[in-house]
């Protein structure tokens with residue numbers, strides 16, 4: 001974002017009217033976010049013959065996938081064994097082939113009363129209007145509060161993954177990772193691949209949060225995982241130089257006398273993600289608090305429709321899950337958006353039936369029980 | 380250039396051309412087109428700004444333009460999100476103090 005708009009609030013409605021919308025025709029369907037969910041939604045809707053635009057704030061499409069160097073799990077139909085970066089390439093190629101309109105380096109900054117989006121690109125703010133919006137903006141990393149947690153060196157684990165795998169820069173030499181979910185297990189392994197030391201992974205619960213395979217791999221590489229541990233302090237003058245961790249008791253209270261100082265210049269926070277639903281608040285969509293789905297999430301029905309019939313959601317923005325389910329939800333949202341605008345047909349129907357079948361297959365695993373009960377709660 | 384991953388078992392990095400830019404008036408090198416934050420961290424610079432009230436050092440947090448933890452002064456403009464803003468030749472980058480000099 002640049003700053004020539006800095007004196008005025010670029011998001012004010014008055015401001016947006018100063019820009020001509022003639023260059024940007026009205027669209028049937030506008031998709032906000034070009035990650036796996038948004039791309040699948042766009043591909044499906046375009047294949048069904050809707051007029052689609054995808055807006056993303058990055059220079060390249062793919063969302064989280066552009067930094068996932070590991071091979072994905074799941075079934076063949078869901079790109080099992082394919083690296084995230086390669087899935088991004090496959091989806092991006094499809095978007096190119098279908099000649100879907102894409103607006104890169106463009107951030108959606110507002111949703112206005114007349115159902116127009118405010119889009120900021122290279123210092124210009126302009127409106128985009130569509131009959132239907134599909135929000136697929138993903139999620140942002142959660143922060144953790146402890147003494148000196150504002151010191152440079154305390155980073156989101158995904159942030160370091162972006163720096164390292166997208167830009168080829170590692171912002172430190174020795175890392176401590178907080179949280180043992182899949183992100184907390186995968187990122188340290190990729191740090192090792194990039195030649196960075198990993199001091200340890202700590203986890204406050206008494207069991208590892210992520211998949212067993214990922215945990216086994218990182219343990220084999222010699223990285224200890226301390227269960228029932230938390231961080232209480234970062235040490236350092238200008239940047240992180242060490243971290244103090246402690247064991248916790250049954251009520252997660254810090255156990256006195258168990259503190260340990262770990263030398264590190266990076267503390268990676270991998271304690272979960274929160275859906276990015278600010279724009280949906282602006283649009284007046286109902287937001288529910290459902291911890292199983294990641295906290296505050298936009299209400300949506302099984303068709304991925306929110307409380308507003310012209311707004312759909314999919315992927316991590318609808319519930320924190322994984323790329324395979326994000327893609328399937330994207331397909332459903334894309335096809336349902338099409339059906340809302342035009343009419344149900346054999347092809348759209350098939351897409352939805354097939355995607356739902358695959359979704360319930362994935363969600364039948366014990367790992368996914370949480371998601372199912374969360375979605376149940378919302379209904 | 381130092382500070383960049385050169386050998387990686389899976390990835391190959393295609394980078395733009397080398398350019399000179401300035402951090403606090405000191406000349407450093409970086410690759411054109413990568414975010415300013417990447418160039419600074421490759422050069423070992425991790426403190427991006429100083430907080431408004433307690434003068435505490437601040438660094439990036441999300442690296443994807445979502446948290447505003449990385450705002451710096453670039454070419455005289457305050458509040459530039461350096462984890463997203465691409466590096467260009469001759470840019471003048473400064474640590475921002477609080478809300479910045481120029482509003």
Ligand SMILES: Cc1cc2nc3c(=O)[nH]c(=O)nc-3n(C[C@H](O)[C@H](O)[C@H](O)COP(=O)(O)OP(=O)(O)OC[C@H]3O[C@@H](n4cnc5c(N)ncnc54)[C@H](O)[C@@H]3O)c2cc1C
Nearest residue numbers: 033035036037056057063064108137138315316322323324
């Ligand atoms: C370390 C790690 C490992 C993972 N491993 C796996 C795995 O092995 N298997 C698996 O299935 N999943 C995995 N995942 C999860 C998977 O990457 C995500 O669930 C998936 O990417 C979510 O897709 P999405 O399209 O909903 O969101 P995202 O991929 O986050 O895409 C959203 C896009 O929208 C853009 N955007 C956001 N706001 C705006 C705005 N206002 N204007 C314009 N654009 C905007 C974002 O920049 C982004 O490009 C992993 C995730 C991480 C972090």
Ligand code: FES
Nearest residue numbers: 440442446447462
């Ligand atoms: S680090 Fe979060 S916006 Fe730049």
